[in-house]
């Protein structure tokens with residue numbers, strides 16, 4: 001039986017750790033900075049609270065950003081000493097690719113391995129165990145961890161070296177930014193023309209404009225509903241990481257750059273916590 005520690009019981013981590021707890025091959029311990037979430041998780045699933053004397057085969061994280069990962073894993077971090085020699089860290093946090101390389105070097109020096117493994121599929125994907133996961137880092141460590149990924153993912157791809165999982169997630173976020181900008185413009189066009197938006201959706205959903213965002217967000221954007229989990233603060237963070245990466249490459253992606261500024265303004269206008277499809281409000 002593998003001893004696992006899951007750190008970060010947020011919107012994503014809470015159900016992901018829950019899927020692991022249902023697998024008899026794992027003994028799952030959990031840690032959350034705010035202890036009330038740990039208590040809530042322990043009431044719902046079978047597992048134990050993290051104890052500093054525990055030794056883990058794998059430490060899994062799903063926290064906020066680069067600094068949060070550093071605080072938990074860096075040299076003075078409280079969890080690295082709990083990782084068995086040769087153990088694996090799987091980081092589902094969306095971070096910079098630089099952070100992934102930094103953590104990989106650190107873990108390798110200590111005889112372990114670090115996999116950058118950001119996910120896509122939102123809170124619903126985490127609850128249903130249907131996330132997509134893009135993984136960078138040591139391939140053997142990845143293969144040894146297959147049953148962990150399979151607990152909550154329906155699509156897992158090892159991309160390449162450390163950081164390549166995060167580069168893939170940046171590509172994912174650039175796609176989403178572009179699709180949401182297009183959907184927002186389309187909805188504004190339809191509304192200003194006084195045309196029935198529902199009929200437009202029924203007409204175009206099976207054609208070349210089809211996408212996950214069209215299928216799942218067009219109608220809710222028209223209805224003005226924006227509480228679907230992936231908050232604009234996370235998208236601002238993710239696009240900042242992507243634009244820092246393209247800056248290193250010597251260019252700026254024009255659509256993502258514009259959408260990032262739109263989200264920053266929406267935050268100033270009080271849209272904190274609302275999901276990324278709230279972009280349409282900026283264009284309205």
Ligand SMILES: NC(=O)c1ccc[n+]([C@@H]2O[C@H](COP(=O)([O-])OP(=O)(O)OC[C@H]3O[C@@H](n4cnc5c(N)ncnc54)[C@H](OP(=O)(O)O)[C@@H]3O)[C@@H](O)[C@H]2O)c1
Nearest residue numbers: 008009010011012033034063064068093094122123230234
């Ligand atoms: N939500 C989505 O739809 C979605 C989809 C794909 C990827 N992601 C990515 O997945 C990650 C988590 O997202 P989420 O929506 O689950 O976020 P969330 O609900 O805000 O949860 C964040 C979790 O990280 C913990 N945390 C933050 N900073 C920490 C620190 N310094 N030390 C220890 N714990 C810390 C929080 O603890 P507290 O409870 O104490 O605050 C909380 O458990 C993010 O990187 C996000 O970009 C999210």
